[in-house]
Amino acid sequence: MLSVICPIYNEEKNIVACMDSMLCQDYPKEQLEIIFVDGMSTDGTRALVEDYVKKHSFIHLLDNPRHIAPTALNIGIRASKGDLIARIDAHAQYPDNYLSVLSSKLYEHEADNVGGVCRTLPARDTVVCKAIATALSSPFGMGNSYFRIGADHDMQVDTVPFGFFHREIFNRIGMFDEELVRNQDDEFNGRIIREGGKIFLVPEIVIDYFARDTIGKTSRMFYQYGLFKPLVNKKLGKPATIRQFFPLAFVLGLVLGVALSIGSLFFRWAFGAVAILYLLLALWFGFKLEKSSRVLILMPVLFFVIHVSYGWGYLCGLFKLLSKKSFQAKVNR
Secondary structure (H helix, E strand, C coil): CEEEEEEECCCCCCHHHHHHHHHCCCCCHHHEEEEEEECCCCCCHHHHHHHHHHHCCCEEEEECCCCCHHHHHHHHHHHCCCCEEEECCCCEECCCCHHHHHHHHHHHCCCCEEEEEEEEECCCCCHHHHHHHHHCCCHHHHCCCHHHHCCCCCEECCCCCCCEEECHHHHHHCCCCCCCCCCHHHHHHHHHHHCCCCEEEEEEEEEEEECCCCHHHHHHHHHHHHHHHHHHHHHHCCCCCCCCHHHHHHHHHHHHHHHHHHCCHHHHHHHHHHHHHHHHHHHHHHHHHCCCHHHHCCHHHHHHHHHHHHHHHHHHHHHHHHHCCCCCCCCCC
């Protein structure tokens, strides 16, 4: 028995395509249940899901009064019946063999979590949306996050998108941490690794993931990713990855570079040279994925926004941690 858990909140634009991709799965329907956990949506999401619930006995809809993703996941897991648990996202569409291949790979690799590669697509057919999707697919923007930049073979990694688990893992290491509005997947995967578990990326499974549709939404998302990282590190007792520190170093370098440039011609020239190098690298990495000049000209802006938003969020998270302030934050979709 396989239980698919999907947290949802105001996903009217994406939910039908997501549900249809689940209905097309080649996994036996008699061994499948799909549970949507709604954070009390205020658009048409709930009505759309309810229509599918009426037509398909294995699709269920539950309420999530706390609105946030980790609570939704825990509600869904506790209500589920499956020996296997797949966590999916409504912003994505899944290949027909998504569930069958990942369930097989979970056993083949004796893994505790498996997942596919995200092919990041623009939310709309605009220059800005194409630039956002390109930035989220580039190693210059995402570092060595293989589920975003791709891989050519099954490989052991530190995280995968969404996740596919044996049910017993939740009994062994606990549920998703509901203090983490963001990064709950990273923290959960960190616990798996800390307890000696294995996580595998399966690149033959390609998930179509739709990026945020504005630069502002993208900035807020990465700010929140950075904001919760120090709390994740505290909970795990160590950093989950090294790549998380590069945006922090970038922001600190910007502040230091500006400060030193005020009273020194040498540092002004040095700072200017580094800025030009960053611009050229941003254009080069953008050009490797996208040849359109209209998109390419936005790539330095997108990379800069991602790096600064994450780095500034990380600094704010450190401040909250050190000053023992609350990490409660509104999630911007």
